[in-house]
Amino acid sequence: MSEDSFLSLNALTLAYGKSVAVDNLNLSIKKGELIAFLGPSGCGKSTTMRAIAGLMRPMSGTITLDGTDITRVAANRRQVGLVFQSYALFPHLSVFENVAFGLRLKRLEAGKLKQQVEEGLATVGLTEFVDRKPAELSGGQQQRVALARSLVMNPKLLLLDEPLSNLDARLRLEMRTELQRVQRETGLTMIFVTHDQGEAMSLADQIVVMNGGLIEQIGTPEDIYNRPTTRFVADFVGFENIFAVKNGQLATEQGLATLGDPIEGHPSGLAWRPGMVKMGEGQFEGEIIGSSFAGGTREYLLRSELGPINAEVDATQTIYQPGQRVNFDLPVARAAILQQVD
Amino acid sequence: MTARLLSYGVLTLVLLFLIGPFLIIVAAALSAGESLAFPPQGLSLRWVFKVFEIESFRESFGLSMALAIFGTLAALLLGVPISYAIARYRLPFGETLRTIVSAPIIVPGIIVGLALLRYLVIPLDVDIVLALFIAHTALVLPYAVRVVSASLENLRSDIEEAAVLLGSSRVGAFFRVVLPNIRGGILAAFILGFVTSFNQVPVSLFLSGPGVRTLPIDMIWYLEITYDPSVAALAALLAFMSIAIVFIAERFLGFSRYV
Known part of the structure; x- marks a missing residue:
């Protein structure tokens, strides 16, 4: 106290x-x-x-x-x-x-x-x-x-x-x-x-x-x-892409995935808002399975090797079609660092 | 058009059925003849005046009034805390309590009267007036609990907490914010209880003894001996009294909201 x-x-x-x-x-x-x-x-x-x-x-x-x-x-x-x-x-x-x-x-x-x-x-x-x-x-x-x-x-x-x-x-x-x-x-x-x-x-x-x-x-x-420092808070404030981190790698449904940049420290997890997902380039590939107009932005749901990913892109940029395959990246520098993901 | 005529016809019949006996009694009460009869033989107020001269009517009216007033007050004294407990605390036996309290409505009066006579008055040698008082309190209690419960349910319980946080004690909160807000319900319960008690026959029948009779019992007893129109006059007066009470209650507190 x-x-x-x-x-x-x-x-x-x-x-x-x-x-x-x-x-x-x-x-x-x-x-x-x-x-x-x-x-x-x-x-x-x-x-x-x-x-x-x-x-x-x-x-x-x-x-x-x-x-x-x-x-x-x-x-x-x-x-x-x-x-x-x-x-x-x-x-x-x-x-x-x-x-x-x-x-x-x-x-x-x-x-x-x-x-x-x-x-x-x-x-x-x-x-x-x-x-x-x-x-x-x-x-x-x-x-x-x-x-x-x-x-x-x-x-x-x-x-x-x-x-x-x-x-x-x-x-x-x-x-x-x-x-x-x-x-x-x-x-x-x-x-x-x-x-x-x-x-x-x-x-x-x-x-x-x-x-x-x-x-x-x-x-x-x-x-x-x-x-946010926990999965719950991250989810509550709109970080829709939340992953646990194991041995410096993302724990996904398909096993561990290595990100482009090294993960500093020893966080339990990382989380990204849809807007933080970099679309159009990057080491991961996903298929657009859903898309919706949200005013100034457009929201996409991707199926990828990391599992489902929610991305949000400025509506003036490239418009992706459902079924299209797109490269994307999760930049470590922008992620929220979670201390608790259970 | 035919359907409409038919519905008016049925409505008239129902009203006639409800009001008819009352009209007949009033007419019989105004008779100038010597015996209870309809149509009345001539018109006069002599039987109405006669009612006030009959000693036993005066006594039994006093007893009935006292029973109705004090029995209902006692029922409220028990009923308000019971209703409050049922409404505010999730009592483990709340439902049972509600059932027990409602029992006198469901159990036929004859049985209640007989039971009180057989197990209270005779073995314990309880005074007849006291037995009547207990019986009337028990009979009115279900009405008191029902009406007061209804007004408590419409009252948010957080106003008591608000009162406590403003410095009031729990008991103080009940008197300062609960009671004033269920005042209408309590008054309605009192009127309903009063009328129920005053008109009560079957239970009182068993508990009436020599010299101790409630007014309705006294009227039956009087009718068995003297078949004159004074009973009709008294019945009409009582009916007017009930109507007046309910009318005033409706006028000043919207009685029908509560019952």
Whole structure:
């Protein structure tokens, strides 16, 4: 655990009954960061979030927040906010009363309460409709209320469950900007859970990619996108040609294949995006078995001695016909170097 | 066109079948004659006034009211937590619990009444009023659980978690965010329970003793001795009372949404 760690999960294991959802997870997050937990459904990201919020008791391991072990602290005393995917607004209360809910429990004096609620609503850009019920608001407005409701509590950490998934494309962009602005202005440490890599890439400072209850990779969006280190992450961010490496050679269905350039170091695997495959020249030969137009580019599926290869070529270049045999190459210099391919 | 006429014809017959007896009772209640008869002999309100003078009706009305109110309240006191437990926790015996709670609807009232008499009142020497109270609570419980469960199912459970994360305790969350949102369901359950209990005959029949009779039982008993139109007058008054309750309930909380 590093010195400046604000939130740290230490050997955290979470289970529903006997089925382990998150296994021996270690993670440390700095103050003021915007973190994304990224992964497919069932990868343990939401479970981890619920454990941080205190809605789920870990089987083992500890959670430390701001220097205090909060593993056994009740959810209502953790000072951790959560914006639910469904927003979970109280249907019987007005917008104002929804935001005031937590403050009333703190027995805040009336004038101060009103001021803080109004500030909270202003932060999320919602100053009208304070007397309306949640059902009378649009999805985007409901989410702003949910966000304000958590923000006025001045939490140490704010969690957001799939914050953009219920919004349409236009609102998604708006809310993304909004969340970044709120984070900048408040300096709040935020973690959001998402299955959408685009969402994670555009919003987060750091991305924690999870799969099967384990962390696959932690890194900046650039790291994750350009330098995946595991087969899962590579596949997830679009490296469609993934090979294990054995004795400095590519392990293919037809045995080991030697690449033109030497493979430096001892990676477990190499991966290429379709666009990284060099078409028209090279030591390998393949037959075009599929081709599709993709706007500025054209995608090809090749059958080769290396197995199936996905290639993507600028649409202005040579167009290959199905059945045609083409030379290609996998340039080592451009490949993502994988440490784990199983 | 013929099909349409036919459907109107059938509709009229069904309505007549449903409303007919009620109209006959109302007509009989307004009779000026000495005995229960239809068509009525002349028109007067004398039997309507007579109802209020009959001592036993006043007593049994009081008992029925008390049973309906307190029996239903007790059923809700049990039913709301049961419904909540069934809805929120995946209880290993949840389905069994649901079946047990619904049993009084399925088991004929005669059997419930006899069982209570034979195994509660006689061997344990339980007070008749207490036995009636227990019986009515048990009879109303299935309705309470059903109606309250329906409104709980429409309520997302994450609002409780949201309340907890805003500083509320688990119990506090129930009172602050669950209860206010199922208020309509609870009121509907109360009205349904009240009417069910008030109109209950077969169970009460077994548990009525000397001087302790619910209103419907008292009416049967009265009819066996005195065949005058006051029973019809009382029946009409009770019907109007039920209609008024349901009308008000529908008007103010959309009763039919819940039942």
